[in-house]
Each structure stands twice: as C-alpha cells, then as structure tokens.
Amino acid sequence: DGGITQSPKYLFRKEGQNVTLSCEQNLNHDAMYWYRQDPGQGLRLIYYSQIVNDFQKGDIAEGYSVSREKKESFPLTVTSAQKNPTAFYLCASSFTRGEQFFGPGTRLTVL
C-alpha cells in the first residue's frame, strides 16, 4: 500500500540533545513538508522540499534542519537550538499542486 510513514510515534529528548524524526513516502511525490502543531493550534510550516537536494525554510525554521537526499525521505532534526521543541510534528507529501498526504505524526517531549 502506498502511504507516508513517520517514526517514532513518541520521542523523548533531554535538554541539549539533537533528535531526528523520520519521514518516508512511497507515493512518488516530488514535494515533502514538515509541520509543527501545538495544542489547540493550527499547522505551522517548518521546512519544505519541492525536489531532491533542495529545500526551503518555512515560517518557523529556526532550531530545525532537514535533508532531502532521496525522493522518498525527508528527515527532520530538532537541534538543541530549538528552545521549546515539545510539540506534535507532522510530515506530508504531495504532487505539485495536489493534495497533501499526511503521516500519523511524531509527538516529541522534552524531559
């Protein structure tokens, strides 16, 4: 079955640690996205990539980094520079101007 997966489902980070969230899709989509969602909030765009080896900052990129070495994969690293990383992280992918397909999300908690 085609789809988009995220792992892990739950992630705990200690202060000062970098952590990486995985996002994989087998839908052959060109574009991939990372969003952050806080309780009772909408979606805020962190980074997006329209093509392999290229990505752009979204509205809240500070403290985050990404890579896009393969079409299927778009991992997000939450660095120690992100002072308030506790949130729900959603990955999505799409064809150009098509609907976005979302993964099930990763809940990150800072201990």
Place this chain on the structure above:
Amino acid sequence: AQSVTQPDIHITVSEGASLELRCNYSYGATPYLFWYVQSPGQGLQLLLKYFSGDTLVQGIKGFEAEFKRSQSSFNLRKPSVHWSDAAEYFCAVVTTGNQFYFGTGTSLTVIP
C-alpha cells in the same frame, strides 16, 4: 497575500443536526481548495478537494463543500452529524507555486 480564514474556532452541534463549517480564502488566481479532518493525536485526512468544474464537491464520510468564487468561500457541510465526526477540521488552499496555506482549524463537538 494568500491566506485562509476559518472564522469559527469551535462549534457544538447535536447528533443528527446539520453542520456547516465556514472557510474563506484570499488568492488571486484559480484556487485549489481542500478540507481535512484530524482526530486527536493523528495526522490529517483529506475529506474532499476542489480543482475545477462542478462547484459542489462530494467527499468521504458524507461531507460536501461548495465553492463560491464571488464570496471567496469553500464551506463544508454535512446533513446529519454523527458522534464520530467530532474532530478538528482544516481548510487549505494551494497556489500555482505549490505553496499550501491552512486555516487555523475549527474544533467540532457533537452532543449526543
């Protein structure tokens, strides 16, 4: 600038009642529009989409939406709400440059 507005932060309806969730967009060109639903702790699921053609579009779970260009609106409707429809609903638009804009969401509570 492009934007999507969902005026209602929270709506409460009785089970079996009709539902309308409002969405207004700001975009100069022909919009591609979407409605998504999100249950707590899960990702977003596409309910329906509008690209062109018939302005009344049917989606999954008995939902429909009507595109009104003159009002820059894309309201979501359901004739009879079920308790399982309780969730967060997001409206979105995508531009010709493949930029997505989401509304802030409407939280739906269904009273038995």
